[in-house]
Amino acid sequence: MGKAVLDLQNKLPLARVVYASATGASEPRNMIYMSRLGIWGEGTPFRTFEDFLHAIEKRGVGAMEIVAMDMKVSGMYIARQLSFSGVTFRIEEIPLDPTFERVYNRAALLWAEALSVFQQAADWIGLESRKSLWGQFWSAHQRFFKYLCIAAKVRRLVELAREELAQDKCVVIGLQSTGEARTREVLDERDGQLDCFVSAAEGVFLSLIQKHFPSTKRKRDRGAGSKRKRRPRGRGAKACRPTYEAAGVIRISDDSSTESDAGLDSDFHSSPESLVDDDVVIVDAIGLPADDRGPLCPPQRDPHGPGILEQVERLKQDLLAKVLVLGRELPVNTLDELIDQLGGPEHVAEMTGRKGRVVSRSDGTVAFESRAEQGLSIDHVNLREKERFMKGEKLVAIISEASSSGVSLQADRRVQNQRRRVHMTLELPWSADRAIQQFGRTHRSNQVSAPEYIFLISELAGERRFASIVAKRLESLGALTHGDRRATESRDLSKYNFENKYGARALSCVLNTILSQMENKVPLPQGYPGGDAAFFRDMKQGLLSVGIGGRESRTGCLDVEKDCSITKFLNRILGLEVHKQNALFQYFSDTFDHLIEVDKKEGKYDMGILDLAPGIEEIYEESQQVFLAPGHPQDGQVIFYKITVDRGLKWEEAYTRSLELTGPHDGFYLSYKARGNKPSCLLAEQNRSNLFTVYKPNIGRQSQLETFDSLCRKFYRVTAEEARELWESNYTLSLKHCSHTSWNRQCRLVQEGKDCVQGLRLRHHYMLCGALLRVWGRIAAVMADVTSSSYLQIVRLKTKDKKKQVGIKIPEGCVSRVLQELQHMDADVKRKRAHGQGFPVPSTALCPLALPCGPGEVLDLTYSPPAQVFPPPSPFTFPLPQDPAPTLLLGTPDASADPATLVHQGCDINFKEVLEDMLRSLNAVPPPEPPGPLGGGAGVPGGGGGPERQSVIQFSPPFPNS
Known part of the structure; x- marks a missing residue:
């Protein structure tokens, strides 16, 4: 889409362009199609979009805030949203039920065993390329535990919903996936008959084994539709590889760490063509004690012995049997359970994309029923359900991504159901755009009351992965659209955002400490069963059981994987037992906080826009200096303020x-x-x-x-x-x-003649405001030269006389150098203006003409060019009429003032440019007859002196009578 917009703009170079977006750009890279903004390109601080993107991403969310503010200052950008006055937000952290925790731990151990079994089966049959296999495995792994995370919150959500309904409110529950695929599979297996609720988590596990377990059939299927690469001579079949007796590390380069729901709910389509080593799962000897290997080491079998295929099939059937046993305890489909617990379809309005559901009947039986109503499609069923909710016939609504756009569920003044909406988010979407779409269903215009938002997050540490993604996107979206990361709901989710440089550094530190036994200044979590030694042993085994680890080094330690990202880490630790993943996440979180604290002490932490003097009202502007800043298509200006704060x-x-x-x-x-x-x-x-x-x-x-x-x-x-x-x-x-x-x-x-500010009431601060993006690089370079750090702190303040300012805080030690740089920049801009290209204005055009403007008269100084295109004119050589009769220039004032002072006097029109434009047209198209009385001369609308020109706007007299 972005490329199409770029192509359209390139093909229409003279077209005027307005960019309009419902949700804005959640990341700077999404601005690539906005080439007409003048932020990058010739004559701007950034030559290409890549330069702009690199500069913004390097400086994080703070730089995004600057982009939004600079665009607003330049008058090219406006962002409006509904007021969040009255809207409440809260995070509901849900403790785990002991029974659920036992089931979760059993599932984690079974997945660790499945990883080892998949690896062994792939080795036995000599599976060559395993990228697709492991993509499917980890995608299913993530979906399985995501379903468990959601299921852990259902009981508490039902309690909250009943409490809100008892207070005369109505409830909207937001989720993303419905689990319909598994229900359809079971329905097909049982010939359309169902007598129990279906577990979506069990279906994910079973489907993985049935469809993607390594087998010779899988190899044949692969070869049927694609060309096979011949193995170079001298390279034996992978089944003949050494049978690494002490299997402990599984190095898996491919990871399904996609953030999209499509990656979670659909098959992983990948072409397993490559034979590079990174596509291969390698099991190395790491020398772990036998009790450290856990389920990773089933007994090794001779791959050359008889009945290999039978043994592989036996592995598959054994694993299926264990999953079926576990499935008896796994939670059922979340959506079906919610509807059942909240009163059934008669009391719950379901607005999703699924075609059928499993319901509990009055006689206690369970059956599958279609959602379709007579003569209505699913889309129309959703609209009918929406009407029932808005009329108050149903007081609970469940919406999925399918109904997250275009549906209004707010407490509208025009509908019967005007109860306050309580929007509970059971499952966070991966994208901030989608999150805002869903939040916006209950917060819209013309509402009687603002909604309450409740985000439900379980105590499972791995679920922070999902909150982290939305927090990151909401932060950047708020910064890009409103110039303030706090402008969006991220103020409640920001503590879950680990996808930044501190998260990456904290992860590297934690993995090096656990796997490579490197020193870490952060203390271990207190109260871990067995003490520090047990913590390191369990964490090492746990990381290996979810495929995080590298090869054994010469020192006997494990190397950390180079491609282990925050996303991958948070995905994988979902597969650890509850106490292990919580302890590991706590250690990671403590390290994360420690790194931020260190940077704060060293002045390197980007805290976004800070209040310069919070809680203080005695703030005054002592002085200001204005400097021109180069820009495209027009220059801007920055203002240097000296601020006095009385503390x-x-x-x-x-x-x-x-x-x-x-x-x-x-x-x-x-x-x-x-x-x-x-x-x-x-x-x-x-x-x-x-x-x-x-x-x-x-x-x-x-x-x-x-x-x-x-x-x-x-x-x-x-x-x-x-x-x-x-x-x-x-x-x-x-x-x-x-x-x-x-x-x-x-x-x-x-x-000694120096200043001492110890204990003084008055403090002086220096700020640079205005078109900051145009001077960002210059100021950062000066700061780096003086302070050895290019970090720029953005601050806001409100003066005693209610003026609000947002800008860069300039340290006192950098003031003189910054002022010198601004003065040089200002002089350069003025020099370029003086030598700029353009048509010289004839001296006669600046002579006063005797056309005084009487009181109440209208000066029509707007100009629309004629239909025909004028050729580029040569410099003006003709003289204007000597007799200043009222025939030209539509009422030019009789004033001897310098024309430069008329540029912005009384209205926002540049009279000098209007004069140039009109003279240019007169020179290119000479009038066919001499000027006549006012109203019939050249250049007069409706006159005979040339093509008719239509006035667009009329201004009242902008000049004083003189």
């Missing part, structure tokens, strides 16, 4: 706050130690975590919290009357004097 807390405000405090230890305190014959004064407020927030007269709220013990060691509590004099004295003195002067009556730095 002090007046006594009146402190006293008012103290009256609102209710804690037993809240109030004013004085220090035991006196400095300058005066103790220090503060106001302490206890918060929920039993820590104290401290307020001081000179710096206001202190960012660092204090414990009660620390507070009592240095301070003692006093009344407000005792604290008042010291508070006011400190507040007044700190306006111009640092703390050293207050304590010692002098400051060494001040005596």
